[in-house]
Amino acid sequence: TSSLTSPERFYSQKVAGTIFDDAQAEEEYSSLIHTLVYSTLLTVNLFTESINIMTRDPTGQTYTQ
Secondary structure, three states: OOOOOHHHHHHHHHHHHHHHHHHHHHHHHHHHHHHHHHHHHHHHHHHHHHHHHHOEOOOOOEOOO
16 A cells, blocks of 8 residues: 555554564574573583593593492
């Protein structure tokens, strides 16, 4: 419908802009979540590895709990 009045056109552009902004914010948010998850997994991995190194006996075996 190209027969939009001026306020209607403005409003539809406003809504479209808001939707675009939301999509952009969601994208940034999900990439932030991915970064947090990745760094958490990395930290846990390093922590586990250091525990393994600390509990290793001279033969190179890790102790089993």
